[in-house]
Amino acid sequence: MPTQPASTDVLVVGGGVIGLAAAYRLASDGATVRLVDASGTRGASWAAAGMLAPVSEAIFGERELTRLNLAAVPAFVRFAAQLESALRESGTELPVGLRTDGTLAVALNADDRAALDRLTEFRNSLGLASERLTGSATRRLEPYLSTAVRGGVLALDDLSVDNRRYLTALRAGCEAAGVEFVAGEVAQLTSREGRTTGALTTDGVEFSAGTVLLCSGAATGRLLDVGVQPVKGQILRLAVPERLRAAGEVLTRTVRGIVRGSEVYLVPRAGGEVVVGATSEQQGEDTTVTAGGVYELLRNAYELLPISSEFSFVEARAGTRPGTADNAPLLGRIDDGLVLATGHYRNGILLSALTAEAVAAVLANAPLAPEWSPFGAARFRSEGYAPCR
Numbered sequence: 001m002p003t004q005p006a007s008t009d010v011l012v013v014g015g016g017v018i019g020l021a022a023a024y025r026l027a028s029d030g031a032t033v034r035l036v037d038a039s040g041t042r043g044a045s046w047a048a049a050g051m052l053a054p055v056s057e058a059i060f061g062e063r064e065l066t067r068l069n070l071a072a073v074p075a076f077v078r079f080a081a082q083l084e085s086a087l088r089e090s091g092t093e094l095p096v097g098l099r100t101d102g103t104l105a106v107a108l109n110a111d112d113r114a115a116l117d118r119l120t121e122f123r124n125s126l127g128l129a130s131e132r133l134t135g136s137a138t139r140r141l142e143p144y145l146s147t148a149v150r151g152g153v154l155a156l157d158d159l160s161v162d163n164r165r166y167l168t169a170l171r172a173g174c175e176a177a178g179v180e181f182v183a184g185e186v187a188q189l190t191s192r193e194g195r196t197t198g199a200l201t202t203d204g205v206e207f208s209a210g211t212v213l214l215c216s217g218a219a220t221g222r223l224l225d226v227g228v229q230p231v232k233g234q235i236l237r238l239a240v241p242e243r244l245r246a247a248g249e250v251l252t253r254t255v256r257g258i259v260r261g262s263e264v265y266l267v268p269r270a271g272g273e274v275v276v277g278a279t280s281e282q283q284g285e286d287t288t289v290t291a292g293g294v295y296e297l298l299r300n301a302y303e304l305l306p307i308s309s310e311f312s313f314v315e316a317r318a319g320t321r322p323g324t325a326d327n328a329p330l331l332g333r334i335d336d337g338l339v340l341a342t343g344h345y346r347n348g349i350l351l352s353a354l355t356a357e358a359v360a361a362v363l364a365n366a367p368l369a370p371e372w373s374p375f376g377a378a379r380f381r382s383e384g385y386a387p388c389r
């Protein structure tokens with residue numbers, strides 16, 4: 001017989017950035033919240049680069065997603081400030097490492113420049129502010145860039161956060177707000193008369209709740225067939241040596257490059273770390289780091305920023321982005337007891353605060369912000385939901 005702890009208002013399945021942000025918001029609003037996570041919050045959110053980049057992530061055909069991503073920036077800034085201040089009031093200083101220096105998108109050769117110009121035209125047509133720069137103006141902003149760089153575009157509305165600090169702060173905020181954490185893997189959701197009532201773990205424990213909030217990222221398809229597919233990303237963490245840091249920051253803002261047709265980004269952190277990412281591969285739930293992935297990232301980083309060959313190698317990791325057919329999240333009610341918040345693909349860190357707000361609205365049966373209307377949980381499943389058992 002499965003053991004059955006007391007029921008809670010909400011059971012959150014998945015403790016990545018989406019589950020944590022939602023749990024924090026709901027518990028702060030007074031709900032009793034239990035969060036079950038299988039990996040100790042080491043999913044895609046831990047691997048991520050932490051860019052909050054509605055401008056430089058905007059690609060052709062994604063107007064509605066771009067609108068959502070733009071709305072996510074002020075929501076993130078408010079949420080992070082509120083989280084930091086709530087922790088400070090309880091005696092804990094956990095700054096999340098928000099940076100507001102913008103993104104510099106650069107191109108290596110003439111073809112790359114043409115590709116960047118086409119993207120910039122599209123971004124400008126959406127009203128996104130980005131300033132076109134010559135090669136020398138680009139290098140005046142970031143003097144360590146290669147002399148081969150053909151030019152760039154500065155997007156001041158993109159931000160970044162140290163996602164690992166943010167996750168640590170979210171976890172501390174959840175604990176302070178009374179969220180109960182459970183280490184365990186949900187094997188299946190439980191239901192009665194068409195309504196989800198809880199979840200059963202592989203250890204045989206059945207957790208019941210008024211609402212189950214499914215935030216299981218790229219692994220969602222194991223529990224519910226809603227159209228989430230893992231998209232693997234390999235990513236590196238390098239460290240700028242002290243002797244270089246003594247002369248000032250080697251990179252003062254996020255740099256995203258098109259390098260002979262392939263893309264790379266370099267995201268600096270206050271402590272001297274530079275995050276270099278990321279591959280994009282359809283490999284199922286595989287998170288192996290490959291020699292080819294590391295080579296590609298180091299080569300592209302070196303082409304843009306030759307001095308990166310002097311950085312020390314700290315970490316190579318792979319995470320799986322929760323992808324969907326339109327690259328946008330799935331948010332909303334599936335049945336009276338089940339709410340879905342997943343599929344955030346390349347922008348889960350950026351969208352975390354806006355998602356937490358939206359989840360709170362769904363649970364309160366309040367209207368969602370209009371930016372969410374194209375991204376309902378049911379849009380890929382007209383014939384209804386098939387729980388995976």
Ligand code: FAD
Nearest residue numbers: 014016038043044045049050051186217233347348349350
């Ligand atoms: P996850 O962080 O993967 O968390 C899901 C959690 O659910 C995991 O902890 C897992 O253990 C748990 N889980 C799954 N199934 C079960 C189960 N059955 N039972 C219990 N627990 C379960 N986004 C940005 O906004 N900016 C970026 O710069 C950025 N860079 C990225 C770089 C890389 C290399 C990658 C891979 C992603 C990047 N992303 C970025 C995307 C972002 O990381 C994701 O969109 C986001 O982390 C998704 O959050 P999540 O909470 O849904 O998933």
Ligand code: GLY
Nearest residue numbers: 233277278346347
């Ligand atoms: N948003 C960056 C990535 O997913 O790699």
